[in-house]
Amino acid sequence: MKAVHKRNVTILALIVFLAVLAIEHKVKSEPKAVAVLQQTAEPETGASAGLKAPPFTVQEGDKQYGVDGAREKPVILNFWASWCDPCRQEAPELNKLAMKYSKVLDVYGINVTSQDYKPNAERFVKKYMLTFPVMYDLKGQIFDKYNGAVFPTNVLIDKNGVISEIILGVLSAEELEKKIIALTGS
Template structure:
């Protein structure tokens, strides 16, 4: 019964998100022209491909992890919850990809603890022996900043700090690896 309820909640969240996107697209008007002196060569920050990834910093285990701006490696941000079946399915893939591409890609696992139970999340990390940094978004502030709506949400950010793609839901290991190869040029 619990699995059916979780699946129904996930399906409902996806439907709500898709309706939101459809309404937003139909109600959006043409952007106003911005005078040339106000335009910047840097993209604005936001949650869409081509925009700078919203900046944040989370601490875990005495170490600080930050996103925002240029960096040495591309980064994959994985927003997850321990009760999420697709998150459980993709955990081994993320682990393998983090190890395989460690020289060109940082993988940051961000447990949205505001929608989870931290002891369960900690058990999840141990169960899947995750080999990449795991942070706990205790109040959901980072997830909100990234306008998160579904689990898992993977955000691919290039070395310049620009979002290359937002992936909602589960991808096959092969599809995800293709996207990482495109992102990193590996």
């Protein structure tokens, strides 16, 4: 009987040992599982690089434009006003870049009409022959969502709907093109 008892105790000890190993392995692997979940979780929404771009939609004529999560192409939101000298300086170059990269990038001009006069903004669009869609933020609600403070403000948003950069003020055409290339992978 002693041999049977020893064998049972040995088997029981082996089962306890294996159970302890399994529990220890599970505990050690859980932080990794949490980290993976955190990496795949959608970023929170906000007006800063690395955050999901605040959503909006605008109806202009028969077309609807907006930002709300993943999209086919990255987008640049260009907030401007007709009285803004840097906006006037930037408009021709932004227009050229919008045409050059139209297959891989959307550019949305957003006139902050709450701080402008719509007829002047419409003249601005005609004067600079803007080829990209232009929206009129009549109440400044979109500009407010993006914590707008200066003109021009360019918000670069990737295909996943995440802000990659917010540019305050005007950049040279070369600097802006470098940022477009980085954003689009072109």
